[in-house]
Amino acid sequence: EAQVTQNPRYLITVTGKKLTVTCSQNMNHEYMSWYRQDPGLGLRQIYYSMNVEVTDKGDVPEGYKVSRKEKRNFPLILESPSPNQTSLYFCASSLGPGSYEQYFGPGTRLTVT
Amino acid sequence: DAKTTQPPSMDCAEGRAANLPCNHSTISGNEYVYWYRQIHSQGPQYIIHGLKNNETNEMASLIITEDRKSSTLILPHATLRDTAVYYCIVRSPQSQNFVFGPGTRLSVLP
Numbered sequence A: 001e002a003q004v005t006q007n008p009r010y011l012i013t014v015t016g017k018k019l020t021v022t023c024s025q026n027m028n029h030e031y032m033s034w035y036r037q038d039p040g041l042g043l044r045q046i047y048y049s050m051n052v053e054v055t056d057k058g059d060v061p062e063g064y065k066v067s068r069k070e071k072r073n074f075p076l077i078l079e080s081p082s083p084n085q086t087s088l089y090f091c092a093s094s095l096g097p098g099s100y101e102q103y104f105g106p107g108t109r110l111t112v113t
Numbered sequence B: 001d002a003k004t005t006q007p008p009s010m011d012c013a014e015g016r017a018a019n020l021p022c023n024h025s026t027i028s029g030n031e032y033v034y035w036y037r038q039i040h041s042q043g044p045q046y047i048i049h050g051l052k053n054n055e056t057n058e059m060a061s062l063i064i065t066e067d068r069k070s071s072t073l074i075l076p077h078a079t080l081r082d083t084a085v086y087y088c089i090v091r092s093p094q095s096q097n098f099v100f101g102p103g104t105r106l107s108v109l110p
Helices: none
Strands: A006-007 A008-012 A017-023 A032-036 A042-053 A054-057 A076-078 A087-094 A108-111 B009-014 B018-023 B032-038 B043-052 B061-064 B072-077 B084-091 B106-108
Touching: A006 A108, A017 A032, A017 A087, A017 A108, A042 A076, A042 B043, B009 B018, B018 B032, B018 B084, B018 B106, B032 B061, B043 B072, B043 B106
Parallel strands: A008 A108, B009 B106
Antiparallel strands: A006 A017, A017 A076, A032 A042, A032 A087, A042 A054, A087 A108, B018 B072, B032 B043, B032 B084, B061 B072, B084 B106
């Protein structure tokens, strides 16, 4: 089954404790991205990747890092999480940036205390 | 990418057609209209897209006005499972992302 998976689905952590949210897709997609969703602000793009070893900032990249060492994986790294990073995070993938259909993962709900 | 305006919420009776409007008066010639929906807090799901012609697939129909300044997503026979937030997005194929606004919260009522 074609899908985007994220882990963990739920995470409660404390300020400053490094964490990684994994994202994996099995559709051989070149393009992957991360979004965060906050009430009243819609989905905002954090980072995106056009292909292996090619990443770039989205609209809200501060406080986040990403890497793309393999085509299928695109982890999101929070080196020193802060409470304002409490949010619902979605990973998405598509054939390319111009593709009409992005496939979204199930989401990761992160709480930073 | 052009901005869109959607009503914040709508209700629809189960079994009836749901017509969700979207205004995009600043749309430019190479920009497409896309519709996605998000059920509860799941990841958004693609529904349909179009450039200037009306489009139909197994989920919905998309009607785009001749001047392309507005469009309507039609769910022909809404079910309770169609209750979701519906996003209208206008973007060019060269864009790096989809910009999701607040959308329209559709409630399908029994």
